[in-house]
Amino acid sequence: MPKTHLEFYDAHGISPVHYVVGDTQQHFERRASLYRSLGLISLACRGARVLEVAVGSGQNSLYVASLMPASLTLVEPNPTAIREIRELYANTKVAHTKPSLVEMTLQDYMPEHTFDIVLCENWLGRVPHERALLRKLAGFLAPQGVMVVTTLTPTGFLPNLIRRALSVRYCDPRLPFADRTEQLVTMFAPHLATMSAMTRSATDWVQDNMMNPAYFDICLTIPDVLQEVGNGLNALGTNPSFSTDWRWFKALCGEGREFNRHMTGAYQAELHNFFDYQLEFSQPDVELNCAIETSCLVFLDTVRDYESAALAGMDLTDSFSEVIACLTNIIGQLKDFPEQVKAGLEAGLKLLSDEERDLQKVAADSPFSRLFGRETVYLSLIADVTPARFDARG
Ligand SMILES: C[S@@+](CC[C@H](N)C(=O)[O-])C[C@H]1O[C@@H](n2cnc3c(N)ncnc32)[C@H](O)[C@@H]1O
Structure with a gap:
């Protein structure tokens, strides 16, 4: 009896995650709107080293590829999804950075370099081995890098x-x-x-x-993610967006930053607003x-x-x-x-x-x-726990 996503998809030869996108322009506008609320404006992707894990149909990755990252690495082990990703990139007319497709599980994947942006949507959940994979993903981030994951609100x-x-x-x-x-x-x-x-x-x-x-098991909450990776990463944005921050920026230094604590408080204060979209x-x-x-x-x-x-x-x-x-x-x-x-x-x-x-x-x-x-709430996190030190000479 299959237990994981991969076993289930494999057992039935499916990849049930296609977007019925209508036209590409609309799909790209949706993706741009999502990333914007996560603090990832398109300029952040241009020239960046990007990793997407658990790619599915590849339709989301195409938007990122169109932003001309320096490199785009796609990790996906499901043979049906791999075939569809190949077809998508073989047939697209959109100008893009050619991705490198890594046909393996995240468990087996060990990159040769760090990434500026790490994306993983609609896969990792709350069971211990998936939480460990979440920590593994976070470990791939370069300083100041941004990771995007999906969470669920009970x-x-x-x-x-x-x-x-x-x-x-x-x-x-x-x-x-x-x-x-x-x-x-x-x-x-x-x-x-x-x-x-x-x-x-x-x-x-x-x-x-x-x-x-x-x-x-996909019910991994925002506080769960912060508990797993919050020592090294700070909450940046969510979609839907529910956290307002009235704190004076001048107080947001040293111990006063506390972005994760602030995000957790906002999450708990807004839990009622997730019942009905x-x-x-x-x-x-x-x-x-x-x-x-x-x-x-x-x-x-x-x-x-x-x-x-x-x-x-x-x-x-x-x-x-x-x-x-x-x-x-x-x-x-x-x-x-x-x-x-x-x-x-x-x-x-x-x-x-x-x-x-x-x-x-x-x-x-x-x-x-x-x-x-x-149900699904996107969360972005930034590896700026120790803010960058700038050279004052310039
Ligand atoms: C629900 S789908 C989400 C696909 C895509 N991210 C999306 O949001 O449309 C989960 C994806 O995780 C992939 N996956 C499952 N187990 C994996 C593993 N061990 N390593 C990497 N990807 C995996 C599946 O093959 C599938 O493409």
């Missing part, structure tokens, strides 16, 4: 964890891969269609999010936010246990009751939250409890069908 993860529980409840995880893909697309394609800016196909999305066994509201109780985050992590474990029991053909009564009890508890914690969030989660709970298990009921328009969290 509150933003909740709506899709409910979808994952619905996937188990309505669609036996032991069904053949193609059949299950088809049924899950029936359930969730209408949900995905409510997001006008969505760039992944429903098939890719269900395979990577509802079927991928590694999905549960369409909402932003005020909720000043930070302790409540932290308690809800913990409950969402417990929910993650209950959904994983429920799915494991279903895969093992066990009796599901207890594990399913845990899922329901945990979600009911979370909804209780949100009693003062906006109606839109509560109604969405309650509709999800109702679908979970529905005995009929009709896929079309899940697919139908409801307050839950449009509820998606701000």
Whole structure:
């Protein structure tokens, strides 16, 4: 039974991470907007040595390649993805720096030099060996270099964890891969269609999010990343952007810099704003936010246990009751939250409890069908813990 991203992709000969990009211009504008909020304006890439690990389709790397870095190294071990990356670069008309494709895992990769920019999106999660790989990546950075990784926010993860529980409840995880893909697309394609800016196909999305066994472990939070690499790196930016900094720049020296502590505080103060990608509201109780985050992590474990029991053909009564009890508890914690969030989660709970298990009921328009969290949060970090010393002679 596959456990990791790579084993899962390998087992089914897939790389379910294509962007349905429309035109290249739009794709590049999206990437430019993302990097800009992470402090990576295009000039930062020009002439830089860039590394991207876990490249997937290669479509994101093409934007970086078009900014004319001095070198671009792409590390990707999945044979399907490698084939697609080769095709992409063979066929593109965009002027670019030719990348060097390293067909191996990050575990096996040891570069000959450091990099100014290190990118790794939508792969590394919270399990110990992936945290170790995160530290390995950080070790590749040159002084003043910038690393970009993706994190997950447990509150933003909740709506899709409910979808994952619905996937188990309505669609036996032991069904053949193609059949299950088809049924899950029936359930969730209408949900995905409510997001006008969505760039992944429903098939890719269900395979990577509802079927991928590694999905549960991608829940690596911003504080987790700072704990792993915060001794050598300072938080720089995020997308979505939620941290405002009213501190006077003149106080931001020596011990006063504390960018990681500041980022952690902003994260905890804003946890409520990740539940629904369409909402932003005020909720000043930070302790409540932290308690809800913990409950969402417990929910993650209950959904994983429920799915494991279903895969093992066990009796599901207890594990399913845990899922329901945990979600009911979370909804209780949100009693003062906006109606839109509560109604969405309650509709999800109702679908979970529905005995009929009709896929079309899940697919139908409801307050839950449009509820998606701000799940993935990009984080950039800079290796400026010891700020550069400049020669005053010039
Ligand atoms: C969810 S995909 C993300 C792809 C791309 N970064 C994106 O955001 O579209 C995860 C990627 O990690 C790659 N991957 C899995 N295990 C890896 C490993 N041990 N070393 C390097 N890459 C790996 C997979 O092959 C896949 O391309």
